[in-house]
Amino acid sequence: MQRWQLSRNETALLDHIFWSSGLSRDALSGQASFSKSRTNAAVAGLLAQGVIETTEEQVATGGRRAQTLRLSRRLGVLISIAMGATGVEVGVLAPDLTLLAHHSEPANVRDGPALLLARIRALMKHLLQQCGAKAADVIAIGIGVPGPVDFGLGQLVNAPLMPEWDGYPIREDLKADFSAPVFVDNDVNVMALGELWRLGRSLPNFLVVKVGTGVGCGIVCHGQVYRGANGSAGDVGHICVDPNGPRCHCGNLGCVETMAAGPAMVRAATEAAEAGKSPPLTKALESGKPLRLQDVALASRAGDAAAHAIVQRSGALIGQMLASVVNFYNPSHVFIGGGIQRIGPLFLAAVRQSVYHRSLALSTRHLEIQYTPLGERAGLIGAAALAMQETLRLPG
Known part of the structure; x- marks a missing residue:
């Protein structure tokens, strides 16, 4: 520009x-x-x-x-990167956020920044070639990462899921192959931007909650993503829902993330399978592979009582946490995304029941709780929206 x-x-x-x-x-x-x-x-x-x-x-x-x-x-193209704890997706988009090419694959953020970002740079080059574009055609690069971000510096700060990334210069790393500006934000803030773009900024006050390996919340306030004083706004995964609960990787007890996120549901499913309480989960475990969230979803949709109970407990705990947030913030909508969307309507029903039961009547009078309409594309679209939005704000 x-x-x-x-x-x-x-x-x-x-x-x-x-x-x-x-x-x-x-x-x-x-x-x-x-x-x-x-x-x-x-x-x-x-x-x-x-x-x-x-x-x-x-x-x-x-x-x-x-x-x-x-x-x-x-004008050129945008590059969008949606990084999760267990996977990464890279896309090339037109300035109006039309998706031109994309690729997703499993990844482990605990492998460290050097290895994972080298792979991402390789994917960026491959996708540009696929679109017939060059590095010089890139307007800007947006990336969402699963942890608290100092937005001004473009660096992760004390990220519980990815300690090796603390203070790592992500922007400088990606600029090794590209001269375009790079913008880094928390993955749920990026998802919130994606929904804000989809809505054409028609909803000024809403929340996007991601439930996957962790739990996080993107806050849209007066039509802008709210990041807080130091970039940690929306870190709801470490709100306590049981002071006598298990110890979280953050060091505290009973955090909703350690009790209700994807890994907690998989642990509960494994226990039920080993105890013979769930025939479909036992059968899945006997295949020799560790259980996944998808196995819980399939068992629940098949009517398995143990899987139902796991899903409902997780939804109730997420809803318990959200009730406090809803009372405090009074959003018009709560959009839930991440791997939990694969579970289906039962999880959403449990969240709604818990929120409506625990929140003030005025806070929930017009509240809508639903899965993110962008689905698994929310992070990819949001990172591109971040890149374009921040580029348009640059001087000149």
Whole structure:
């Protein structure tokens, strides 16, 4: 973007165009509170510089196709990285967040940053080649990581799941092969950005809760991701739900993460299988492979009572934690994502029951709790949204 010199009006309209995923001139004028003449002048400048382009959308009743505006694909491409505790996904996207190519594979963050980031750089190069793009075409790189992030420095800070990453210069590592700016954030903040982009910023106050290897929460407040004073806002996985519970890897007792996240459910499933309380889980364990969350999901959907109990207990504990957050923050929506989505409606029902039972009536009067509509793509779309959003905020 540094090749273009944009006026304040042009920059303001560019932001609206990105977040709205295609706007007519009239709609853009209304959103920006600009007069039509002011809007048309700024749009003409953006079109002349090749920053935006026109597309033809739906057919208007009795008339011609409506012309909308979007970020120009001539700007280049975005690279998006969604890193989890047990896997990584890399994607190449157009400036309007159309997914052009992607790849996902298992990964272990405990292998350390040097090994995993080298693999990610290799995947980035491969996907760019697949799209017919070069490193010089990359506008920006966004990456979500499973731990607290100092957003200004782009570094993980005291991440319980990945201690070797503490203070590691992720941005500098990725810049070894790319000159584009790199933006690093917590994985759930990135998921929240993905949902915010999907919604066109139409919901100003909502939560995104990820339940996988750990538990985290992305907070959207007044249409912006809220990171807190030091980047640790939303670290709800270490809220205590049982002071007499097991010790968490953070050192405290009874954290919801250690009692209700994916590994806790798998441990409970393994115990039930070994005790002969669940025929389908016992059969899965006898295959010689460790049980996975997917095995619990399959057993639960098949009507297994032990699997049902594990899912309901986990949902109830997550809901217990969320009830306090809902009372405190009063969001309009709670979107739940991560590996837990594979469980299906039973988990969601248990969460809802616990939240509605424990929260104040005023806090839940219009509250909606559902799985993230973006599903497993939330992190990938969100990291690209992070990259584009922060690039548009750069000087020049």
